[in-house]
Amino acid sequence: MSDAQTSLGDPRALETHVQTTKIRFRPAQFWRWAAGPAWLLAALVTWKWPDADDFPATNQFAVFQMVIGLVLIALAATGRLKDRAPWAFVLGLGLGAWELIQAKLLLLPRPFFGTPQDLLDVFLTDWKRLGDSLFHSLLLLAGGYVPGSILGIIVGVALGRSHHVRYWVRPVMRVIGPLPPAALLPLAFVVIPSTRWAGEALMALAAGFPVAVLTWSGVSAVDPAYYDVARTMGAKNRFLVLRVALPAATPQIFVGLFMGLGASFAMLVVAEMLGVKSGLGFYMQWAQGWAAYPNMYAALFVMSLMCTTLMTVLFKVRDHLLKWQKDGLKW
Amino acid sequence: MAERRPQMVNSTHPEAPLGLTLSHIHHSYHMPSGSRLVLDDVSLDVEPGEFVALIGPSGCGKSTLLRLVAGLESPDAGTLLADGTPVTEPDPSRIIMFQDPTLYPWRTVRGNISLGLDIRGEKDPEAIDAAIRLVGLEEFAAAWPHQLSGGMAQRVALARALINNPRLLLLDEPLGKLDSLTRLAMQAELYRLWKSQGFTALMVTHDIEEALLLATRVIVFSPRPARILANIPLDWPSTPHREDPRLQELRAEILRHLEAVMAVG
Numbered sequence: 363m364s365d366a367q368t369s370l371g372d373p374r375a376l377e378t379h380v381q382t383t384k385i386r387f388r389p390a391q392f393w394r395w396a397a398g399p400a401w402l403l404a405a406l407v408t409w410k411w412p413d414a415d416d417f418p419a420t421n422q423f424a425v426f427q428m429v430i431g432l433v434l435i436a437l438a439a440t441g442r443l444k445d446r447a448p449w450a451f452v453l454g455l456g457l458g459a460w461e462l463i464q465a466k467l468l469l470l471p472r473p474f475f476g477t478p479q480d481l482l483d484v485f486l487t488d489w490k491r492l493g494d495s496l497f498h499s500l501l502l503l504a505g506g507y508v509p510g511s512i513l514g515i516i517v518g519v520a521l522g523r524s525h526h527v528r529y530w531v532r533p534v535m536r537v538i539g540p541l542p543p544a545a546l547l548p549l550a551f552v553v554i555p556s557t558r559w560a561g562e563a564l565m566a567l568a569a570g571f572p573v574a575v576l577t578w579s580g581v582s583a584v585d586p587a588y589y590d591v592a593r594t595m596g597a598k599n600r601f602l603v604l605r606v607a608l609p610a611a612t613p614q615i616f617v618g619l620f621m622g623l624g625a626s627f628a629m630l631v632v633a634e635m636l637g638v639k640s641g642l643g644f645y646m647q648w649a650q651g652w653a654a655y656p657n658m659y660a661a662l663f664v665m666s667l668m669c670t671t672l673m674t675v676l677f678k679v680r681d682h683l684l685k686w687q688k689d690g691l692k693w
Numbered sequence: 694m695a696e697r698r699p700q701m702v703n704s705t706h707p708e709a710p711l712g713l714t715l716s717h718i719h720h721s722y723h724m725p726s727g728s729r730l731v732l733d734d735v736s737l738d739v740e741p742g743e744f745v746a747l748i749g750p751s752g753c754g755k756s757t758l759l760r761l762v763a764g765l766e767s768p769d770a771g772t773l774l775a776d777g778t779p780v781t782e783p784d785p786s787r788i789i790m791f792q793d794p795t796l797y798p799w800r801t802v803r804g805n806i807s808l809g810l811d812i813r814g815e816k817d818p819e820a821i822d823a824a825i826r827l828v829g830l831e832e833f834a835a836a837w838p839h840q841l842s843g844g845m846a847q848r849v850a851l852a853r854a855l856i857n858n859p860r861l862l863l864l865d866e867p868l869g870k871l872d873s874l875t876r877l878a879m880q881a882e883l884y885r886l887w888k889s890q891g892f893t894a895l896m897v898t899h900d901i902e903e904a905l906l907l908a909t910r911v912i913v914f915s916p917r918p919a920r921i922l923a924n925i926p927l928d929w930p931s932t933p934h935r936e937d938p939r940l941q942e943l944r945a946e947i948l949r950h951l952e953a954v955m956a957v958g
């Protein structure tokens with residue numbers, strides 16, 4: 363990449379550069395320098411090509427595209443745009459194509475298919491409510507997922523270590539566990555006075571079941587020799603559980619935590635759509651009721667951003683705790 | 694030499710070596726397909742400070758015997774006394790070094806070695822450093838177990854055992870996975886440690902020469918169920934040499950014992 367920088371500054375180097383590119387096309391170089399201009403080109407289309415109808419925020423969208431284009435060029439010049447360059451390029455062109463097809467040529471039926479600037483307009487005008495909904499969704503999710511996971515780990519360890527707990531809890535788990543938690547929602551709304559608590563309880567259930575099962579399986583798979591080693595050095599039950607069984611089962615526990623997070627997302631949306639009067643699910647429900655499709659798409663986008671961010675955070679935590687493992691799945 | 698000696702040896706806990714009394718020990722493993730007798734009327738006295746080597750065919754019950762002495766299992770019948778008190782549960786004064794290193798993969802080399810201290814809530818970084826130095830793994834203190842070779846893992850297990858200042862050290866083929874050079878060095882190290890610390894040692898080994906060089910007594914077991922075939926006290930006037938004719942004689946004697954039962958079995 364440094365040779366590309368010097369080649370731009372020095373005309374003689376440019377010649378040799380041109381000669382070598384004649385011989386072999388270098389895709390990495392192409393993506394890197396094409397990404398920014400692709401966005402700028404799309405911005406130009408947005409700005410100059412007249413809209414097919416009275417769409418909001420056209421100029422703002424052009425500015426948005428231009429800013430991204432300039433940032434990409436700056437990144438390319440400082441050599442910080444590498445692996446993501448092809449994605450940046452394709453995204454720029456894709457957004458441009460969407461703009462062209464819908465905002466400029468109006469080829470798809472409205473209002474079902476919005477335009478990019480519709481979406482941007484929602485973010486510009488309704489960001490407060492979107493942010494508030496996101497905040498409430500996160501709050502609800504945390505209220506269910508966190509206690510559910512902790513409970514799941516405790517139950518899983520108990521199942522793995524105690525014969526009595528296995529005898530009493532396993533049948534209960536087998537009856538309730540495989541039931542989709544959403545099926546319990548009507549019941550929960552009746553039995554639990556607050557819809558919020560009902561949603562949280564069901565999310566805790568949705569997360570707790572996979573976490574408990576996977577923790578249990580991880581704890582049962584712990585090599586008995588690990589316990590023997592600690593016992594000969596005087597370890598008591600507390601150490602065996604917290605410092606031997608739990609770390610040994612951590613890889614499995616995280617599989618459960620991932621599954622539980624997915625189940626909690628599902629439960630979150632259902633709860634917000636069916637009873638809890640706040641959050642992104644409720645926002646979407648409301649938007650659909652008013653046929654405000656751009657709002658719905660915007661909420662969907664925010665929700666996907668929320669889910670992927672939480673997953674990434676969980677992966678980061680896992681990678682940190684399991685750095686002793688030879689290798690692990692990359693998210 | 695003095696600085697190579699680990700801190701833990703410097704008798705911060707000047708504890709006397711442990712004596713053992715095993716009388717008429719029987720032990721079986723019970724499985725759905727029936728029970729399997731492993732130890733058949735084993736009686737053995739070990740004086741405090743002795744170094745006893747256990748030799749016997751594979752699968753005869755040597756590891757089982759060590760598990761009983763460690764207190765990880767209770768014998769079906771017979772009495773097992775450590776310094777006159779019955780062994781009912783594991784105790785840090787009787788440390789076992791298993792046949793497999795069984796290091797915790799989630800702890801570094803250093804973390805594995807400090808296990809005993811962590812369990813008892815003790816802090817002694819110098820003792821850990823000394824133990825790491827003793828087994829020559831200074832460069833690998835921060836490594837994860839999966840980054841170690843088999844022999845290195847076994848050395849970590851040895852250090853992990855020694856840091857507990859055991860009064861009785863139970864060694865299950867401690868040097869089994871080492872190359873012959875490292876093996877010789879570790880034999881010398883083990884011998885020196887035992888001499889300087891004065892713990893009682895019970896060591897399972899398949900290497901007759903190793904048993905003869907290190908131990909004060911060699912016990913030869915029959916194939917399963919293990920019975921004691923021979924109890925050979927060794928009292929070398931001075932540190933024996935590998936080519937010592939008496940050593941070769943004893944070696945031949947032990948082999949005769951083993952061959953006799955193997956042929957019958």
Ligand SMILES: Nc1ncnc2c1ncn2[C@@H]1O[C@H](COP(=O)(O)OP(=O)(O)OP(=O)(O)O)[C@@H](O)[C@H]1O
Binds near residue numbers: 722754758792917
């Ligand atoms: N947990 C167990 N359950 C059932 N049988 C067992 C168990 N552990 C050991 N055995 C059996 O007991 C016998 C003795 O085993 P042990 O591990 O004590 O042998 P060993 O003398 O140490 O052999 P080696 O020299 O190969 O290590 C073997 O036949 C083995 O199959």
Ligand SMILES: [Mg+2]
Binds near residue numbers: 755756792865
């Ligand atoms: Mg064995």
